[in-house]
Amino acid sequence: MATIVGAVTTSHIPAIGNAMANGLQHEPYWAPFFDGYERAREWLATARPDVAVVIYNDHGLNFFLDNLPTFAVGAAPEYSVEDEGWGLPTFPPYRGIPELSWHVIETLVEQDFDVATCQEMRVDHAFVNPMRLLWPDRTPPPVATLPIHINTVQHPLPKTSRCLAFGRAIGQALESFDDELRVLIVGTGGLSHQLDGQRAGFINKEFDEMCMAKIIDDPGALTALSIHDIVKLGGTQGTEIIMWLAARGALGDRVDKIHGSYHIPVSNTAAGLLVLENRAQPALWY
Ligand code: DHB
Ligand code: FE
Numbered sequence: 449m450a451t452i453v454g455a456v457t458t459s460h461i462p463a464i465g466n467a468m469a470n471g472l473q474h475e476p477y478w479a480p481f482f483d484g485y486e487r488a489r490e491w492l493a494t495a496r497p498d499v500a501v502v503i504y505n506d507h508g509l510n511f512f513l514d515n516l517p518t519f520a521v522g523a524a525p526e527y528s529v530e531d532e533g534w535g536l537p538t539f540p541p542y543r544g545i546p547e548l549s550w551h552v553i554e555t556l557v558e559q560d561f562d563v564a565t566c567q568e569m570r571v572d573h574a575f576v577n578p579m580r581l582l583w584p585d586r587t588p589p590p591v592a593t594l595p596i597h598i599n600t601v602q603h604p605l606p607k608t609s610r611c612l613a614f615g616r617a618i619g620q621a622l623e624s625f626d627d628e629l630r631v632l633i634v635g636t637g638g639l640s641h642q643l644d645g646q647r648a649g650f651i652n653k654e655f656d657e658m659c660m661a662k663i664i665d666d667p668g669a670l671t672a673l674s675i676h677d678i679v680k681l682g683g684t685q686g687t688e689i690i691m692w693l694a695a696r697g698a699l700g701d702r703v704d705k706i707h708g709s710y711h712i713p714v715s716n717t718a719a720g721l722l723v724l725e726n727r728a729q730p731a732l733w734y
Contacts, residue, residue: 450548450625453495454706454725455633455699456488456582457663457692460504460574463715466534468580484709484721485581491706491723492582497632499545499592500582501552501622503615503694504574504636505600507532510566516602517564519614521556522595523549527571542571542579545592548625552594555621561614571595578636591632598694600637600687608678609671611690615697622698635695637688639710640681641717650683651718656710659689660720664705667696685717692722702727 464481467473473482509530511517526541556563575595583589596618599605606614622631639656642648659682662669670693678687696703706723713719 450622450627450629450631452619452622452631452633452698452726453497454491454703454723455635455695456578457635457695457720457722457724458578458581459638459714459717459719459721460577460636461715461717461719462531462534462573462577464577464581465531465536465573468584469534469536481711481714481719484707484711487707488582488721488723491725492632495632495725496630497591498629499548499594500579500589500632500634501594501596501618501698502575502578502634502636503596503598503618503691505688505691506597507572507574508601509572510570511597513602516599517597518599518606519561520564520566520597521549521553522566522569523553524567524569527569527575527593527595529576530570531573531576539576539587542588542593545594548592548629549594551625552618552621555624556617559617559620561617569595574636578634582634598690600685600690603675605675605687606690607675608673608690608693611694612667612671612697615694618694619698633695633698635691637691638682638686639689639718639720640683640686642683643685643716645684647683649716651712652681652683653712653718655681656718656720659692660708660710660722663692663696663722664703664724667693696724699724699726
């Protein structure tokens, strides 16, 4: 059976890719941000994942407003890398694992999550930057990848409770895969930020710290928040916290916090990182 070793939840700000491309990691602006990832990489060396399941929100690259699934699961042999804005060199494609993808899709549909299935899928900064932070010397990384998208671009977005349940269903699907794979969950997005409108630049440290604490020990408490509560408290793009909720849902009911860091600002965003090791196997809800 596959084992979920833990989760890394992290911001995915496009400027991270630019900083890496230009070697700015040790500059005073960037050092406090990049330093946090050393501990994550140390943990990864002991966790030894074979596969990274990356729960992220596409930003208009693979899906656009004319055709935007709420939940979509990659089922491609490889995922090509494209991004917006910075003119960065593109990377070779990320390796997929279609047999695991189809098992996850079948289990999700069985559990009433009628996901879109993507036998072709392009990935953006929300997938690529976290992977490059975790494996800075290896692009593509030494793991197979399985991208899972949750819509945060066009309302209505899925409810917080639905995202936590989606994560639980993903966890159940992975743990019922009949192979000795070690699986890392990566949840990307947030924390508080707003990129447009009158509140552009909005950040809410108190809200972010509350979310980071609850994600670890009491993720169910965050399902009391509606999407509109999150917009109000965490900004329009702060809704990306639902990726963290889904990632946490894939773990058992008990986790160990290996590392957490929080830094304001990176670009327009409060940057957060959590490294959680999975403890309970299997979780009580199965
Ligand atoms: C920024 C953050 C994001 O999550 C994103 O998708 C795009 C831009 C930013 O802070 O600049
Ligand atoms: Fe984003």
